[in-house]
Amino acid sequence: xxxxxxxxxxxxxxxxxxxxxxxxxxxxxxxxxxxxxxxxxxxxxxxxxxxxxxxxxxxxxxxxxxxxxxxxxxxxxxxxxxxxxxxxxxxxxxxxxxxxxxxxxxxxxxxxxxxxxxxxxxxxxxxxxxxxxxxxxxxxxxxxxxxxxxxxxxxxxxxxxxxxxxxxxxxxxxxxxxxxxxxxxxxxxxxxxxxxxxxxxxxxxxxxxxxxxxxxxxxxxxxxxxxxxxxxxxxxxxxxxxxxxxxxxxxxxxxxxxxxxxxxxxxxxxxxxxxxxxxxxxxxxxxxxxxxxxxxxx
Numbered sequence: 001x002x003x004x005x006x007x008x009x010x011x012x013x014x015x016x017x018x019x020x021x022x023x024x025x026x027x028x029x030x031x032x033x034x035x036x037x038x039x040x041x042x043x044x045x046x047x048x049x050x051x052x053x054x055x056x057x058x059x060x061x062x063x064x065x066x067x068x069x070x071x072x073x074x075x076x077x078x079x080x081x082x083x084x085x086x087x088x089x090x091x092x093x094x095x096x097x098x099x100x101x102x103x104x105x106x107x108x109x110x111x112x113x114x115x116x117x118x119x120x121x122x123x124x125x126x127x128x129x130x131x132x133x134x135x136x137x138x139x140x141x142x143x144x145x146x147x148x149x150x151x152x153x154x155x156x157x158x159x160x161x162x163x164x165x166x167x168x169x170x171x172x173x174x175x176x177x178x179x180x181x182x183x184x185x186x187x188x189x190x191x192x193x194x195x196x197x198x199x200x201x202x203x204x205x206x207x208x209x210x211x212x213x214x215x216x217x218x219x220x221x222x223x224x225x226x227x228x229x230x231x232x233x234x235x236x237x238x239x240x241x242x243x244x245x246x247x248x249x250x251x252x253x254x255x256x257x258x259x260x261x262x263x264x265x266x267x268x269x270x271x272x273x274x275x276x277x278x279x280x281x282x283x284x285x286x287x288x289x290x291x292x293x294x295x296x297x298x
Contacts, residue, residue, distance in 0.1 A: 056135075121165060163190040
């Protein structure tokens with residue numbers, strides 16, 4: 001069975017003037033429900049405020065939780081923060097934290113949301129409100145669950161918020177493989193960044209991933225990997241600039257699983273990016289990632 005974390009608040013009604021596909025998480029849930037007994041469901045508690053404030057500015061945390069985010073930050077996020085969006089934003093980091101604990105118990109677990117890697121200390125950005133990867137990572141280390149943790153980000157966009165929020169934090173390292181010319185225009189500095197040229201296809205991508213992630217994991221010896229499994233490197237993704245096929249995405253997941261296992265590190269995955277008009281097709285790509293990772297760790 002695959003341990004999967006989901007919270008009803010993940011499926012929030014779309015705020016006005018939003019281009020984000022708000023039905024994606026519900027579709028991911030529905031497709032996983034079709035797997036029947038293969039999935040073991042878990043519901044997280046919302047992330048306590050003090051752990052949100054361990055990473056984000058307390059004033060920004062209050063703005064979100066009270067649904068009074070000012071217009072400038074609203075524009076950077078890409079949608080208004082309604083009370084329902086605020087509840088979702090607090091639930092998602094709790095889900096990533098719970099997935100990490102389940103991964104330590106079972107080898108692998110997945111959150112059906114998360115990967116909000118653009119959120120910064122005092123503002124959200126790029127459809128990200130709170131940075132669940134950074135919040136969960138800091139809590140896991142500071143509560144003593146693990147001493148060494150790696151955030152591995154394979155979204156087509158650089159994990160700039162994660163890199164900035166976790167820079168210099170003892171026991172935590174960050175890796176990002178992404179399209180060099182894609183959003184954000186100003187990149188942060190991860191422990192290791194792997195920028196890629198536009199249009200890169202399966203073979204070159206997978207070779208680069210293996211040649212860079214293998215020594216990264218060997219050097220830092222994480223006891224846990226938090227994996228941002230964005231599917232937007234797919235060739236037809238609306239916001240991507242890479243050219244991975246569906247088979248290439250599947251091979252990426254098997255490779256990340258194999259390298260994590262070789263390093264002795266359990267893995268907890270988050271959804272990350274995936275964009276386009278066909279929300280069901282995007283949800284299927286996210287579900288495929290979860291199922292492939294789950295099978296690799298079985």
